[in-house]
Amino acid sequence: MRDAAVLSAIGIGPDERRRVLGVSVALSEAEVHWRGFLDDLVARGMRGVEFIVSDDHAGLRAARRAVLGAATWQRCQFHLAANAVHHAPNIAIRERIGAELRSIWNAPTLAKAQVALDELVAGYRDTAPSLATWLENAVPEGLAVFTLPEHHRRRLRTSNLIERAVQQELKRRTVKVRVFPNDQALLRLVSAVLVEIDETWASDNKAYIKWECRNG
Structure with missing residues (x-):
């Protein structure tokens, strides 16, 4: 077996x-x-x-x-959010990181999503440097959906x-x-x-x- x-x-x-x-x-x-x-x-x-x-x-x-x-x-943005929780160094960050990522994914344009990501990374650079590095490297892989028409994004982002x-x-x-x-x-x-x-x-x-x- x-x-x-x-x-x-x-x-x-x-x-x-x-x-x-x-x-x-x-x-x-x-x-x-x-x-x-x-x-x-x-x-x-x-x-x-x-x-x-x-x-x-x-x-x-x-x-x-x-x-x-x-x-x-x-x-997949759903799996990205789950992965982010595992990279968070404490309970407080684990409880809020999902909402912070959703604010990026729900941005109206790729440019605004990238700005939101840059701000999130900068916010964790000192307090959670390993998480910041992971976010900087991994989250852009979940932004390809912004190359699609807005009508298609909800279906194809996860x-x-x-x-x-x-x-x-x-x-x-x-x-x-x-x-x-x-x-x-x-x-x-x-x-x-x-x-x-x-x-x-x-x-x-x-x-x-x-x-x-x-x-x-």
């Missing part, structure tokens, strides 16, 4: 609907497995990827750069879509089985779950994102 990693990806296509792009069962989330997964998506016809949202997992980061390096990457709609459902369904006899059995179950999710999304008459919407 051993642990296994379930790798999955979803996307939003030209038809403005969410779709499941693929799923795989691997030994771990190491770069070699993520890269094989992404290579397979490309081999099966995935094209035109312009914007990627994910957390900062080292294996996924390296694989994404190798296979989809031309796409803009948005680091990876909550795959976390809530896919990963939570996979966890709920797999925990009931607890132990799978082999990888193929696990893959059959998670594939069936994702087919259900994909069919629900495909039949939804409401667009998830309206691509024609632009600022102004």
